[in-house]
Amino acid sequence: MKYIALIFSITFICLSAFAQQTLKGNYISGVWVADKGDGTYKNPIINADYSDPDAIRVGNDFYMVASSFDAIPGLPILHSKDLVNWKIIAHALLRQPPFEHFEKTQHGNGVWAPSIRYRNGEFYIYYPDPDFGIYYIKSKNISGDWSAPQLVVAGKGLIDPCPFWDDDGKAYLAYAYAGSRAGIKSVLAIMPLNSEGTKSTSTGIIIYDGHELDPTVEGPKFYKRNGYYYLFAPAGGVSTDWQLVLRSKNIYGPYERKVVMDEGNSKVNGPHQGAWVNTQTGEDWFLHFQDKDAYGRVVHLQPMKWIKDWPVIGVDKNGDGKGEPVLTYKKPNVGKVFPIETPVESDEFGAQKIGLQWQWQANPKATWAFTDVAKGMLKLYTAKIPDEAKNLWDVPNLLMQKFPAEEFMATTKLTFKPNIKLEDEKSGLVIMGRSYANLTVKSKKDGLYLVLGICENADKGKSEQEKEIVKIKSATIYLRVKVLAGAKCKFSFSEDGESFIDVGNTFQATAGQWIGAKMGLFATRETQN
DSSP: OOOEEEEEEEEEEOSSSOBOEEETTEEEOSSOOOBOSSSEEESOSBOSOOOSOEEEEETTEEEEEOOOBTOBSEEEEEEESSSSSEEEEEEEESSOSSTTGGGSOOTTOSBOSOEEEEETTEEEEEEEETTTEEEEEEESSTTSOOOOOEEEEEOTTEEEEEEEEOTTSOEEEEEEEOHHHHSOOSEEEEEEEOTTSSSBOSOOEEEEEOTTTSTTOOOOEEEEETTEEEEEEEESOTTTOEEEEEEESSTTOOOEEEEEEOOTTSSOOSOEEEEEEEOTTSOEEEEEEEEOGGGOEEEEEEEEEEETTEEEESBOSSSSSOBBOOSEEEOOOOSSOOOOOOOOOOBOOOSSSOOTTOEESSSOOTTSEEEETTTTEEEEEOEEOOTTOSSGGGOSOEEEEEOOSSSEEEEEEEEEEOOTTOSOOEEEEEEESSSEEEEEEEEETTEEEEEEEEETTGGGTOOOEEEEEEEOSSSEEEEEEEEETTTEEEEEEESSSSSOEEEEEEEEOOOOSSSOOEEEEEEEESSOO
């Protein structure tokens, strides 16, 4: 055994409101709650980076999936009863293939925009890996064992798949292309599948070219209504685009085009890419994301209605047939009122499995972390920094979660037990993005030191700059980070858990590759033994 960092708990609280609480077994965030408790909600319904959301209703339950890129476990699955209150219930991808490839950090690669469907008593998730092809997995239990990923079609640059089974049982797959791999973008295509939806039976056909009117059209979601085939797709760019809908009486087109939602006079930039769902009472709603830079792509819920077989998403204030996003609205009518609930952030590490909010930066090794249920702690064991790593950007054993709001404070209690034969083992708290900062305890020959590390342009291979703060007397210390509006971060520490001392200047958090900044824990060493 090399070293153990004992993370007793990590708690998120709001800087100006109430701490998290539990009501009838439901977790309620102390930093963001969308349900206003008066029959209305506010956007975003999930103020965290669940990009490229897709959702379905099965009976009285709503399920959502999102992109996870190289984070593992991947393909998060969230559940709701009313489309406003959501809970993380599982991950469908526990390890990402090819396994050896994803043992190393693969920023921006891996799981891009997935889709989820339910058919013949089974859940299906289709997801693209832009470097390998389009995979599918399935399960009879949404939170149970998912099948191993199988390639539906191999190829570089195939992205954003969505399956569709027509009334005659024939299966199809709508998808797009990533210009970085395929050499072409801004087009949508459809390919036929076998009836099980497990393999392509022919090459795809481009059914829409968006170069002229809808550059960067991608992310199609496939539906059928009143004899029309519909493709809901974003266009124009991740942070600035609009929501496009195409329709046709023939599955291969030609397709008519209509913009059904854009920013309008709202403050919601680039509202787009998501899922049409309906309630048991016949209401139509649309889930989509908004790109908020360092905070990632947060999830919004918009009312939707049909006019002359075209959807209008959001609120059409000027009567032009095109909606704009709402910030507050009445909650969906699902026939019943459900208790407030939010995705979990804080963690007392009181269960054998690490909380579902946590993800590693690559396929994990079993030796990286264990929970001690009796003591309510997480045990992180140091892993050697890869020889090729320039900084933490290239280190796989970072255990992190998404920013849960624009403003929050996270505190962790750390007990540091280094190997006395080694130097330069360290563990602590990190804010990770293309640039990152961390506050850690580091071992040296003459004792333990609190160290602040800053790495600007980590993604470009720049070196981390360390600053010793103080030699600490005890192996147990409290580490804290405050995240203020604009993703500005301030680190502090305490030896008694009550009086905290600020360290360093304010650090500006930055987005990662296709993701928002993350907050997390790590334990590393520089030598093998």
